[in-house]
Amino acid sequence: MIAVSVVRPHDLRVVEADMPPVESGEVLVRVLRAGICGSDMHIFHGSNPFARYPRVIGHEFAGEIVEVGASVTGFKAGDRVVVDPVVACGHCYPCRIGRSNVCAHLEVMGVHRDGGFRNFIAVPAGNAVKLKAETPIGIGALAEPFSIAANILERTGCGPDDTVLLYGAGTVGVTVMQVAKMNGARVIVADPDRARLERALGFGADKVLVSGVDDIPARVAPETDGLGPTLVIDCAGVPALLEEACRVASPAGRVGIMGFSPAPCNISQQEIVKKELTLYGSRLNRRLIPKVVEWLEGGKLKPEAMITQTFAAKDAAAAFELFEKEPGKTIKIQLDFAQ
Structure with missing residues (x-):
């Protein structure tokens, strides 16, 4: 059995x-794809404030149940499952109001506890x-990556009357765009x-603009x-974009923030109040994977084209190198743990 572990920042090993x-109350999952x-790259670089080392990373994974715990019902060996990596206490204020993704005692597989980049993982049956x-x-x-898009668009609301401006055409942007288009x-x-x-046009974008060349506002x-x-x-996680986002948004508009940078940004109170804007933070997903x-x-989304490369799990180092050095060639790289 193998696992992909970040032993310390910049030191990834199989x-x-x-x-x-x-x-x-757990099920044992044989991980097939992650x-x-x-x-994951932030943990590799040491820039995730929540990770402790060594850490088996990986929070986007699916596989097959091989064993169920004594009190588990509804699952059996052989069931194929995807795992929600968000583990919440179920009792704190956020959990009681249905916001388990910001649980006061939150643990995320692959961040706060070991994750799914390994052949077998025991997870709570509810996940x-x-x-x-x-x-x-x-x-x-x-x-799981599509659940991130689902969460931000449930937080902000999104429907046929909306014109949505997305900053960022990476993996997050492409998933948010697809869910927004699905909503009309x-x-x-x-x-x-x-x-x-x-690539975004191929996934259904109505219009694209080149940041730094086009005058976005x-x-x-x-x-x-x-x-x-x-x-x-x-969707890019750039703090400086928040000021422009508030400036270009329609009166009564909404602004969604998905980045996790601690850097401050300058936004005008006046801009928010005069247009009565609503700002939403969004983290992980709140039980949206089902x-x-x-x-x-x-068939409501276009997932097949999202997977641009698949590596055998033993070649994880090469997959991470491609992810980091040639991001333009990748949307989603997956590791195959079945090989």
Whole structure:
């Protein structure tokens, strides 16, 4: 049995791992496919404030149940599942009001506790979501990244009356765009990388703008009867974008923030109040993976083209190198633990 561990910042290794014990309320999952996320790279670089080392990373993974704990019902060996990596206490104020993704005692698999980049992992049964037997396991492993998009768009609201401006055409931007389009919105995507913008058009973007070349505020001002976009989301995690987002948003508009930088940004109170803007933070997902699985299995999204490369798990170092050095060639790299 192997695991992909960040032993210390900048030191990623494929190591031998022990079979985990299975507690009463857990299921043992044989991991088949797992996706690499930008937050995995942050742990690798030592820039994630929540990670402790050594850490088996990986929070986007799917596989097959091989054992169920004594008190578990509803699952059996052989069931294919995707795992929600968000582990919450269920008792604190956020949990009581349905916001378990910001639980006061939050633990995320692959960050606060060891994750799914290994052959076998024991997880709470409540975090396992069944997949249909015919659902490709790689598609199942995309449920978690799409749940991030589902969360921000449930927080902000998004429907046919919206014109959405997305900053960032990376993996997060592409998933948010697809869910916004599924909800009937018009979507404009801004990014400095022209190749990424071409890719966004292929996924259904209505309009693309080149950041740093196009005058974004001027180009989006004519939207919504000259009022600007009704919903603006920073999918790039750049603090400086928040000021522009508030400036270009329509009166009564909403602004979604997905980045995790501690850096301050300058925004005008006046800009927020005069247009009565609403600002939303969004972190992880609040039990939305079952809904996302329905979307994926119902053909409402375009997941196949998201998977740009697949590496054998033993070649994780090469996969991370590609992710870091040639981001324009990748959307989602997955590790195959079945090989």
